[in-house]
Amino acid sequence: MDGGNNMNSTQVGDREIVITRVLDASREVVYDAWTKEEQLSQWWGPQGFTTTTEKFDLSPGGIWQFIMHGPDGVDYPNTNIFVEFVKPERIVIEHAVFPHFVATARLEDVEGKTKLTYSCVFDESAEVFEKVKIYAVPGGEQTMERLEELLSKK
Template sequence: MSETGPGATADREVVISRVIDAPRELVFEAFTEVRHLSRWWGPEGFSTTTRSFEFLAGGVWDFVMHGPDGTDYQEWITWTEIVPPERITLLHGEHRDDPNAFASILAFAPDGAATRIEMRTIFPTKQLRDEAVEKYHAVEGGRQTLNNLAAYVTELVRKGAEG
């Protein structure tokens, strides 16, 4: 019997959400251009170098994340669905056709004048999810990434108010 419906992927998921004090369109836009992404993407202490970037369904972001300890991580994201300004769905691995790639769904919902972003990541197996959480600190890294996003777009809002 195959599992379907709510909870069918719960043991393979990581879900992180955060309210960001910025309009939904701006939070969404922070994902659409590499000039934005390179300013906030990744956990604390990480930076990125982009090799190619095309933000459209079927497009690819090929980049390297540089860890604070000097380790380079090859990364490959294929955007699978883009519904501005509500949702972005992507497949994230180390390279094209990575069998261990995971899917992420980013949902952007208005929360008053702010935006609630939910990042739902679904791994191919429970083992890969557990490894990502335990070895790569996926939950804390995801929280730090959303905190970096929040700080970045909040600064854009502040600068816009000054301008």
């Protein structure tokens, strides 16, 4: 967690993780990074992971099926369902495999930059969430760092 900078932060609640970043890119550019498969697969997942997309249907109820390949050689199959997207303001995704959560990316214009508020609300019990957050918090932070790295190249 970045305690010294109010622009970048992570907050953890009972069953929610909220990661905030100010990105040096317009909302449209950030929105595209979230909704164009060729960009999304470049940054999704923690440091050292790669992503292979098997299915990508950007429509309400559409599925993004992918495999995250860990640096240790372990594969993690994933299925996300696109719940809502409002260009360039919001993307809502349901993570349909364990751990189950609904992720919302809110994009706000801040003087030409984008304030990204990424929240994940977990369906799991508080007890299960305690175990999940051990890897979900650093994984989420690293994923947002990878998004920042991608956007810095644009």
